[in-house]
Amino acid sequence: MVTGMPKYEVYAPLSEFEWPGSEAELIPGFWLRRRVQKPELRGLNAGLALDEQDTITMVDHWLEFQWTEAETPSAAEWVNLALLAFWLTKPTKAHATHRFQLDCGPPQGRLDRTSRLLDRFAWVPGATAAAFDDADVRSAGLYLPTLAGLCRARGRLNDALVLTLTGCWSHKWQVALICHAAAAEAILTYSTGPGITRRLSTSYACLVATTPTDRDTAFREFAALYGSRSDIMHGRTYNVPQSDRLSTLARFGNALRNLWRVVLSSQFALQALEGTDVQRQTWFTAHEAGYTPPP
Structure with missing residues (x-):
């Protein structure tokens, strides 16, 4: 105070x-x-x-x-x-x-x-x-104190908050989608090694879903959305049809929303995701045990 x-x-x-x-x-x-x-x-x-x-x-x-x-x-x-x-x-x-x-x-x-x-x-x-x-x-009242705590801590998840907010403010679909993708990555990442799309998609799927079928669906959705992010980042926006751009952005917003809901509802997730890359990897490895993502 x-x-x-x-x-x-x-x-x-x-x-x-x-x-x-x-x-x-x-x-x-x-x-x-x-x-x-x-x-x-x-x-x-x-x-x-x-x-x-x-x-x-x-x-x-x-x-x-x-x-x-x-x-x-x-x-x-x-x-x-x-x-x-x-x-x-x-x-x-x-x-x-x-x-x-x-x-x-x-x-x-x-x-x-x-x-x-x-x-x-x-x-x-x-x-x-x-x-x-x-x-x-x-529900909003339940989220608010946890969001405020992340803001005060100024840790890793606060970076994800800032990126989420910036995506929500952006009026250009490319900027909003990139910010949503970066926010999701700030929540899910624990390694700078190759294979990031598969790694992030696996972690996302195992957080937002529990059954193998639902996890496969979530994996494929996140991988497709992250692919759109890569198209924008590497100058291949033409790969995202103009008629699909806003709907793709809305889908990414929904994916990020689902991810935040899970994280904010779990003290274990909050503690792990504020930790180091090693601590995150240990937590995700345990959380993903027994799941084999689609090829």
Whole structure:
């Protein structure tokens, strides 16, 4: 806990977030609230353009929490982690356009802040869910504290978080797919030796599936998706038909989402994957014992 630093009430309006509920405490002190009127922003919104003011007036739900200067995660990271928790639950169009920070100190000397969020979650047309239900919001609340812990640790899985977020923000399909692939690799890799596609695909399959048949299906899917990544990296984008590019990106997003869900739900996985390459390899070897991937 950081002491002696300014404390802020933080508000972030959620655009295109559909949920019939009124409020939910995702983690202690971190709220998702429906508001008929926007919160009192002490004039911070007055400097926004008219279309921006219209945007924050029309949204139904806001993220609301307190944050102390210099704490990790930062206020910006908390908003991003909450959006990522929603993304892990299901792909939607939800995104935040602004972040307002109201100084909780005495009126004299207050330093309120407004931030325009230019890095906004993108989505693949036709590959998003229409709305959240209460179970989805509860799931996001379960993911959020673990995501925050990874952010604080600044370890190997935080690299995967950053890459996942960057992929979610990217509006170019090649960039988004490369970032999703890099995020998956940051989670799964333990060696720089040859045969990386087969090695990653095997590790992925054994994490997200349990039966041999399901593992074979997962292996083939990841190998095909990673092949698209290689085509982009090596200047062979023409190998990915234009009509398939967005659907391939959506499939990679789903694969990465499934991978994160498994990792975040297992303390054993989290501990192993934050370890060294040797520790990772030992854990994956035990996890993959008895499975022979397709040729």
